Amino acid sequence: ETATEPPGGLGADTNTMYNSSQPLRSSQEESSTSGVPLSGEHAEADKFEKFERWLRENGADYSMLELREYVTKEGVGSNLSENDEGEEKKEAGMKDSNNVSSDCQSKNDESSEMRxxxxxxxxxxxxxxxxIPRKCLITVEMGQATPIGQSILNSDLDLDAPKHIFLMVYLLWDRKVNGDKSFFKPYYDILPKTLSxxxxxxxxxxxxxxxxxxxxxxxxxxxxxxTDDYQAICEIAPELAxxxxxxxxxxxxxxxxxRNFGLQxxxxxxxxxxxxxxxxxxxxxxxxxxTFDDESQCFTITxxxxxxxxxxxxxxxxQKCNHRFLLNYGFAVEDNREIxxxxxxxxxxELGVMPDDPLFDAKQEFWTRGDGPQTSGGVGGGVAALAAAVTAASASRHQHLDPNAVVSSALEAATAAAVGRNKQLHSNTSTRNCSLSGNISDDSIPPVKRVRVCVSNNENTRILFSMLRVLACNDIELRAISSSPASSINDGTCPSYVSRALLGLSASNMGTALASSSGVFYRTCRDIRHPLGxxxxxxxxEHLMETVGRALAMYPTTLTQDVxxxxxxxxYPRFSNxxxxxxxxxxxxxxxxxxxxxxxxxLDVMDVI
Known part of the structure; x- marks a missing residue:
């Protein structure tokens, strides 16, 4: 999963997560999380003392704080941290089962504790x-400056999380090449050896x-x-291996x-x-x-x-879903609620038009209206071609040319692009189609649409209900929603058939569109925001009930049993996987x-009505 970076600057907090609803946490901490100072004869004390001494000698100041470790009954430890370009982060300890940490040590590691x-x-x-002074930070630019980083920069690799890659490259390269002489060795020594x-x-x-x-x-x-990133980098920089x-x-x-922080x-x-x-x-x-304080040239926590x-x-x-916590930090928040x-x-x-739907062809056209692969500019190739055609048509009027002739080649290109796009969509969604329709993987199955929903009346919830209404349409309802105008986008320079093409209508309907006298905006399957009847x-x-039922049937236990x-x-020991x-x-x-x-x-309310 690639997540957005947290904004730099004071109060940057996009990658934080809440795991508890109590605002006054200190009064509710359990004695088990009070911790033991990492000093004296404690197991890990020596490397942490060296780490803290290294920081102080280089100008770091955290004199009001101290590191502690927590030994659990199960002997399983962890420490938190996240953010991927995917998520960006910090490290964490715990508070009840709602707080967690991802600086985790292996179950077989000599020091099974949380810090x-x-x-x-x-x-x-x-x-x-x-x-923490700037000299103690490892940045993306440091990874880019390594030989491997330079090879990546000079290539056209499409990596999963580029910023993470450069931080990883520096971490791995510096530890291997400079070893004990590395400036960051005290930091490397306190990183978890495993991440079980x-x-x-x-x-x-x-x-x-x-x-x-x-x-x-x-x-x-x-x-x-x-794995793909590793193999791709090894191709252009064999020394990574x-x-x-x-x-x-x-x-x-x-x-x-x-662990990484997104900074300015x-x-x-x-x-x-x-x-x-x-x-x-x-x-x-x-x-x-x-934040990073440009004046003091230090990373600060306030x-x-x-x-x-x-x-x-x-x-x-x-504020994150538990799947992001677990995937990126290695913990799930027991009561993941805001205050x-x-x-x-x-x-x-997952929703899609079923192959045995008697209105399959008509629903598929409306279902896929506006779909298409995204270019770097965020616009599908066919739509981009038609957008250019609109501009050309407008300009042609000033040159006394026939705008229909100017646009025709673009329409042909867009139609070809749509054909290629649909083939690609069928290919990309074959696996998901199987989960929706059993073992069926026929090319006639339209793309499955996936919408993430939570317990909230938000935009995704509205999109879910819109798509359900489309799938539930009979012939009359489908014709009504697929041809009813919402608002005109015709500015006098854009032929109506171009407007319709831009909105995803197939070439088979171009004849009707050409006969239309005005350009109108036609809705997509995401836009049916009110009941049709x-x-x-x-x-x-009823379709929602079936969809939810299929999803629940995938689990071996019930919600009641989980509770x-x-x-x-x-x-189910605390902090265990x-x-x-x-x-x-x-x-x-x-x-x-x-x-x-x-x-x-x-359904009960509608029965009363």
Missing amino acids: GVHSRVNIPPNTVCVS NMPIFWSDDELAYLEGSYLLAQIADRNDAI DIATLDEFKWARMCVCS VDGHRTSALVPYSDMLNHYRPRETKW TLQTIPAGAQVYDSYG DGFCPNEVPL LRNERAAM IDLEDEMS KRHAKIQVRGEKEVLHHYAQWARTS
């Missing part, structure tokens, strides 16, 4: 509690805990994307994904690994904000409220049950 950052003293609001909490490293047995979840496909996609295996490349990807440095957007700052665990609502002495100091990874009760957990629902709305809700299982901390997987699938089912209840309630 976090705590305050030594009472820290007032608006206090800079962490200041990250789903891309889970065993088959652990992945089985996610049976039925769409997250399984995302995990496979992430593994494939990382000498400094890192594929497994090491994956480790670097997830370290960067879970001297007016330039970049991403960076920020030692110490990436060790703050996640909590919502946020209690701190971070408190937003009073933090009592001894309390853990948190970062917020942003207003909103839960961002979501589920993708009782019959259609009832059929749409019971999560009460059993012996079988097994528990995080259970939290993820429970959250998906909660969303699905919400829409099932919505559909049932709607």
Whole structure:
């Protein structure tokens, strides 16, 4: 998954996540999360003391804070962090099961603990509690300056997460080439040796805990994307294979994904690994904000409220669905709600016109209206050609030329593009079509549309109901929605048939369009925002029930069973992969049950009407 970077500047918080609804967290922390200072004879003390000494000697200031570790009953530890270009981040500790951390150590690692950052003293609001000088940051530009980075820059590789790649390249290259002489060696030494909490490293047995979840496909996609990137870079920079295996490349990807910050440095957007700052665990609502201060040339973290002495100091990874937390940070938030009760957990629902629908051809045309592959400019190739034709037609009037003749070649090109586009869409969606229609993979199946929904009346919810109404249409309703004008876009220079072509009408309907006397805007399957009638709305809700039922049938357990299982901390230990997987699938089912209840309630109301 590629996520947007958090904005640089004060209060940048796009990648934070909330996992709890209590705003006054310090009073609710459990004694188990008070932690033990990383000092004295403690197992990991030596390397952390060297790490902190390295930071102080190079100008870092975090004198009001200290690192602590938490040893769980299960001996399983972790530390949080995220952000991929995919997500950008920081590190986290825990607070209840709602706080988590992704700086995780292997279950077999000698130091199975979670770590976090705590305050030594009472820290007032608006206090800079962490200041890390620029020289201690690893930036995208440093990775670009390496031999491998230069090879990537001079190539035309289409990488999954380019900014992450350059951070990974520097991390791997510097550790291998400079070794013990590296300036960043004290930082490298405290990075987790393994990341067994990250789903891309889970065993088959652990992945089985996610049976039925769409997250399984995302995990496979992430593994494939990382493998493709590794192989592609090795093709143009063979030396990558000498400094890192594929497994090491994956480790670097997830370290960067879970730790990098999106920054604005001297007016330039970049991403960076920020030692110490990436060790703050996640909590919502946020209690701190971070930025790069151009004046002091330091990365700073500032408190937003009073933090009592001894309390853990948190970062917020942003408001996110648990699947992003789990995929990118290796944890799921037990109660993933904002203080207003909103839960961002979501589920993708797949919809498409069934091959046995008697109105298949007509629905398919409307269903795919406006679809098309995106160019770098965000416009489909056929539409782009027609857009140029509109401009040409307008100009031709001033040159006393026949605009129809000027546009005709563009129409032919657009039609050809549409044919190629449909073939590509059929190819790209064959797997998803199988999930929608059993084992059917016939080319006649139109593209499946996927919409992510959560328990909220937001834009995606409105799109879902719009598409359901289209699929539920009878002949009269379909003709009404596919030909009813909404608003004119004809400015006197654009022939109506070009307007219709721009909006995705097929070439077979061009004759009718050519006869039209005015250009109008025709709606797509995403735009039916109000019920078309009782019959259609009832059929749409029944279709929703069937769609939700198919999704729920994919899981081996019920929502009720999941709730019971999560009460059993012996079988589902806190911070374990097994528990995080259970939290993820429970959250998906909660969303699905919400829409099932919505559909049932709607049908009951319509029965009364």
